[in-house]
Amino acid sequence: MYVVDESAKPTKMRWGELDEEDGEALDFLLPPKQVIGPDENGIKKETEYKFNDDGNKVKITTTTRVRKLANARLSKRAVERRNWSKFGDAIHEDVGSRLTMVSTEEILLERPRAHGAKAEETKIAGDNLAQLGKGGAVLMVCRTCGKKGDHWTSRCPYKDLAQPPETFIDKPAATETAMAASGATKGAYVPPSMREGAERIGGSDMRRRNDENSVRVTNLSEDTREPDLLELFRTFGSVSRVYVAIDQKTGVSRGFGFVNFVNKEDAERAINKLNGYGYDNLILRVEWATPRSN
Amino acid sequence: MRPILMKGHERPLTFLKYNREGDLLVSCAKDHNPTVWFADDGERLGTYRGHNGAVWCCDVSRDSMLLITASADQSVKLWNVQTGAQLYTFSFNSPARSVDFSVDDKLAVITTDPFMGVTSAINVKSIADDPSQQSGESVLTITGPTGRINRAVWGPLNKTIISAGEDSVIRIWDSETGKLLKESNQEVGHKKQITSLTKSADGSHFLTGSLDKSAKLWDTRTLTLIKTYATECPVNAVAMSPLLDHVVLGGGQDASSVTTTDHRAGKFEAKFYNKVLQEEIGGVKGHFGPINALAFNPDGKSFSSGGEDGYVRLHHFDSDYFSIKI
Numbered sequence: 001m002y003v004v005d006e007s008a009k010p011t012k013m014r015w016g017e018l019d020e021e022d023g024e025a026l027d028f029l030l031p032p033k034q035v036i037g038p039d040e041n042g043i044k045k046e047t048e049y050k051f052n053d054d055g056n057k058v059k060i061t062t063t064t065r066v067r068k069l070a071n072a073r074l075s076k077r078a079v080e081r082r083n084w085s086k087f088g089d090a091i092h093e094d095v096g097s098r099l100t101m102v103s104t105e106e107i108l109l110e111r112p113r114a115h116g117a118k119a120e121e122t123k124i125a126g127d128n129l130a131q132l133g134k135g136g137a138v139l140m141v142c143r144t145c146g147k148k149g150d151h152w153t154s155r156c157p158y159k160d161l162a163q164p165p166e167t168f169i170d171k172p173a174a175t176e177t178a179m180a181a182s183g184a185t186k187g188a189y190v191p192p193s194m195r196e197g198a199e200r201i202g203g204s205d206m207r208r209r210n211d212e213n214s215v216r217v218t219n220l221s222e223d224t225r226e227p228d229l230l231e232l233f234r235t236f237g238s239v240s241r242v243y244v245a246i247d248q249k250t251g252v253s254r255g256f257g258f259v260n261f262v263n264k265e266d267a268e269r270a271i272n273k274l275n276g277y278g279y280d281n282l283i284l285r286v287e288w289a290t291p292r293s294n
Numbered sequence: 295m296r297p298i299l300m301k302g303h304e305r306p307l308t309f310l311k312y313n314r315e316g317d318l319l320v321s322c323a324k325d326h327n328p329t330v331w332f333a334d335d336g337e338r339l340g341t342y343r344g345h346n347g348a349v350w351c352c353d354v355s356r357d358s359m360l361l362i363t364a365s366a367d368q369s370v371k372l373w374n375v376q377t378g379a380q381l382y383t384f385s386f387n388s389p390a391r392s393v394d395f396s397v398d399d400k401l402a403v404i405t406t407d408p409f410m411g412v413t414s415a416i417n418v419k420s421i422a423d424d425p426s427q428q429s430g431e432s433v434l435t436i437t438g439p440t441g442r443i444n445r446a447v448w449g450p451l452n453k454t455i456i457s458a459g460e461d462s463v464i465r466i467w468d469s470e471t472g473k474l475l476k477e478s479n480q481e482v483g484h485k486k487q488i489t490s491l492t493k494s495a496d497g498s499h500f501l502t503g504s505l506d507k508s509a510k511l512w513d514t515r516t517l518t519l520i521k522t523y524a525t526e527c528p529v530n531a532v533a534m535s536p537l538l539d540h541v542v543l544g545g546g547q548d549a550s551s552v553t554t555t556d557h558r559a560g561k562f563e564a565k566f567y568n569k570v571l572q573e574e575i576g577g578v579k580g581h582f583g584p585i586n587a588l589a590f591n592p593d594g595k596s597f598s599s600g601g602e603d604g605y606v607r608l609h610h611f612d613s614d615y616f617s618i619k620i
Contacts, residue, residue, distance in 0.1 A: 074334075078317035081358065082332065087378035088341030089327065100336040103297045103607075109566060109576040109615060 030057065041065070210240050210260045213267040216289040217259060220244065221280040222252040232279065233259045237266025258289055295615075297580060298336035300606040302329045307600025309351045310589035313358040318375070319589070319598055320361060321606050324348035328363050330375065333591060333598075336608045342373050344380045351392045351445075355399040360421070362402055364390035370404050372425060381425035387412045394447045395421070401433065403455050403469075405443040414443050416457055418469065436472045439465060445491040447500070449514055456514070458488040458502050466517055476517045483519070484510065489529060495536040495592075503529035509543050511569065523567045530586045537594025538616070539569040544599055546584030564588060564599050575618060580607055 030049040038044045042065050052058045074082070217229065226242045233239055244257035261267040267288075275286040303323035311320045312333060319333045327341045328349050347367030354361055354375065361373040366389040372381040384390075388409030395402050401420055408414040418434040441460030449456055454475065455467045462485060464478035478484075484504035493500045499520060503509040505528040511521040529545040546562040562584055563577035583602030590597045596610040 074317055075315050077358070078315050081317060081376075084339060084376050086338075086340050087376075088329075088343050090338045090340045099302050099338055100298060100300050100331075103299055103580070105296075105580075107295060107297055107578055107580050107609070109295075109578055109618075110563075111576045112574050 210262065213261040213264045214289040215259045215261065215267050215270055216256065216287055217274075218256040218285040218287075219282050220253050220255050220257060220284070221282050222255075224253050224257070224280060226257070228280075229257055229259055232274065233261075233270050236261070236270040236273070238262040295609050295612045297578075298608040300331060300336045300338070300608065301604060302331070302338055302341070302606070303327075303604045305348070305604060306583070306602040307587045307604065307606060308349065310587040310598055310600050310606065311352050311354055312589055312591050312598075313354040313375075314356050314592060315358065316592040318354070318358060319606075319608070320352050320354060321587070321600055322349040322352050322363065323600070323604065325604075326365075326367075328352055328361070330361075331606070331608075333596070333608070336606075340378050342371075342378050342380075344371060344373075345369070347389065350390070353393050353395045353402070355395055357399075360395075360399065362393045362395065362421075364393045364404060366390075368406075370402075370419075372421070372428070382428040382430075384419060384430050386417070388414075391442060392445045396448045396452045398452070401448075401452065401469075403446050403448060405446045405457065405459075407442050408440075413437050414439060414441065414459070416443060416446050416455060416467070418455075434469070434472050436467055438474065439463070441487070444487070444489055447491060447493055450497045454514075456491070456500065458491050460487040462487055462504060462506075464488070464491075464502060464512065464517065478512070478517055479519070482510075484508070486528075490532045492532050492534055494534055501532045501534055501541055503532035503543055503545070505529070507545075509541065511541070521569065521572050523572055525565055527584075530584060531588040531599075533588035533590045533597065534569070535590050535594050535597075536592055540575065541567050541569050542588050542590070542597065543567065544585030544588045546581075546602075562601065564597075578609060581605065 030051070033049070034045075034047040036045040036047075044064050046062045046064075048060045048062070050058055050060070215233075220229075224244060225246075226244050229242045229244060230239055233242070238261065239259055240262050241260040242257065243259075245254040246252070247254050259267075259270070261270065271286050271288065274284055277284050277286075300321075303321065303325050305324035307321060307323045309322040311322075312318065313320070317333050318339070319331045320328055321331065322328045326345045326347060326349065327343055328345075329341045330339045331337065332339060342361065342363065345363065345365040345367055347365045349363050349365045352361060352363040359375055360381075361375045362370060363373065364370045368386050368389055370384040370386070370390045370393060372383075373379065374381055384404070386404075386406045388406045390404055390406050392405045393402055399421060401418055404417045404419060406412075406415050406417065414437070416436040417432045419430070420433050422428045436455070439457065439459055439461055443457050443459035445459070446455055446457040448454070448469070449466065452469055455469050456464065457467065458464045462483060463480065464483065465474055466476040467473065468475055484502065484506050486504055486506035488502050488504045490503040491500060493514070497514060499511055499513055501509055501511050507525050507528055509523045509525075509529050509532050510519055511523075512518065513520055523541060523543060525543055525545065527545045527547055529543050531544040533542045533544075535541070542564050544564045561579060562581040563579040564581075564585055565577045566575040567573065568575055578599075581599065581601035581603055582605070585599050585601050587600035588597065589599075596608065598606055598608045600606045
């Protein structure tokens with residue numbers, strides 16, 4: 001933690017007598033440097049005074065946290081060396097120099113991920129979610145999109161989807177069967193569109209038309225995901241589905257995805273506006289998705 | 295772990311060296327002034343002013359009193375570690391690339407680059423106890439390899455000199471006569487220039503890193519290939535842990551040859567491998583440019599890396615590093 005507090009205070013001398021160059025010679029006017037040693041949290045405050053270039057008295061407060069990073073057992077010679085005086089460019093080392101800093105990020109020795117591990121994880125998550133039937137569990141489960149741990153239902157970014165897709169994990173087959181099962185179990189929540197008596201025929205029509213309003217987005221950056229695409233495209237109209245192709249082995253995006261709009265006009269506007277749009281350092285290519293042969 | 299960032303150099307780092315007791319770290323960079331830091335908290339102790347060119351390599355004597363640095367300004371300088379005073383300058387006809395003190399600090403092996411008609415050479419100079427008695431004469435000069443010799447170190451008991459360089463061949467020379475004793479096998483050896491070489495703590499084996507994206511472990515006596523470690527980036531620096539069976543490789547492509555869509559900030563990493571199994575254990579990210587220098591503290595509990603970005607990052611290992619199982 002490093003806090004610099006600069007407050008310029010005019011000197012008490014008559015400024016008419018004060019020459020610009022004499023500024024540095026007036027060091028005796030400065031209060032001495034104060035060090036409030038490390039307290040129980042290890043916070044150390046050093047207050048230094050000096051004259052800045054304009055001749056104003058300036059107070060610099062440096063707040064540092066002294067943390068013990070490691071146990072260094074030094075030999076006697078090493079302890080002597082600790083007290084050597086500085087030389088070379090280090091002679092004028094003052095409190096404000098920021099040459100040596102502890103990183104603010106925690107860096108880990110990242111173990112390389114085993115290939116199987118990641119795919120396993122996501123599959124299990126998908127099944128668990130469907131089992132829960134999207135009731136409130138200890139985890140933050142959203143009823144609309146089923147993304148666990150992300151947000152509650154009222155704060156779902158996919159609130160406005162006409163047909164809530166069950167999950168965004170790439171195991172649609174698994175979740176569909178699970179859904180049917182949980183629909184049958186009592187007490188499990190089933191969204192209105194999936195209940196019996198819902199407009200099924202209209203649903204499939206809507207879905208088909210949605211596929212014709214499908215927009216393909218290519219040249220996505222590696223860490224673009226569905227929520228990013230949704231945010232980008234929702235301004236053009238209601239989005240029914242977003243999908244980003246992910247490489248299962250590495251977890252990075254394969255660079256392309258699909259966005260389904262409810263209305264064709266929205267899709268058209270999106271294409272016109274976003275094709276060639278710069279997003280995350282890449283130029284997006286947005287076009288109609290070629291109709292899949294059924 | 296929380297690495298300590300030390301930004302003392304304005305230009306890319308070239309070499310890092312801990313003193314024998316592990317409390318001082320000397321960093322060399324292209325900015326002419328080697329710097330010495332305290333190895334526990336990264337506080338800067340001082341800089342050695344005097345060179346007029348990039349400093350490629352350095353070594354510290356066993357008692358941490360003497361520092362020797364090799365520079366592109368065609369000189370090798372001896373310094374008093376404590377005061378920063380220059381003690382002696384050896385002059386050459388071409389840029390000096392690598393230095394290494396012998397076990398007793400009485401001799402130093404220095405390599406010079408090929409330059410304007412002068413071929414690359416390995417020079418052995420004797421180091422006097424009293425700097426005022428120091429003479430600039432070479433005890434031995436070896437020529438022969440074509441191309442730059444990137445690193446030359448003393449073999450066990452100062453009997454041999456091991457050199458590696460641009461022609462990707464490792465050579466072992468007799469340190470008294472200068473005769474070539476062994477050359478590494480071309481088929482199993484590196485395919486591109488060898489950028490770095492480091493010895494094990496006991497000197498029985500050494501590790502070389504090369505631009506052919508691999509590092510190889512060799513036996514010092516017989517120069518047989520023991521292990522190979524493969525990476526995806528050209529290797530600029532190698533280090534071996536004195537405590538555990540780990541080797542660390544650092545490298546990365548030059549900024550000019552990387553497409554902007556691929557690499558992002560902080561993605562250059564120092565890769566840890568299990569020395570025996572040749573498998574990657576993990577990587578430590580953080581540098582903003584290719585890693586050019588790696589060094590392990592002799593106590594094995596911390597290591598530092600220097601990059602093209604001018605930063606030295608000093609890492610003290612967490613306790614779970616010491617219990618890594620494969």
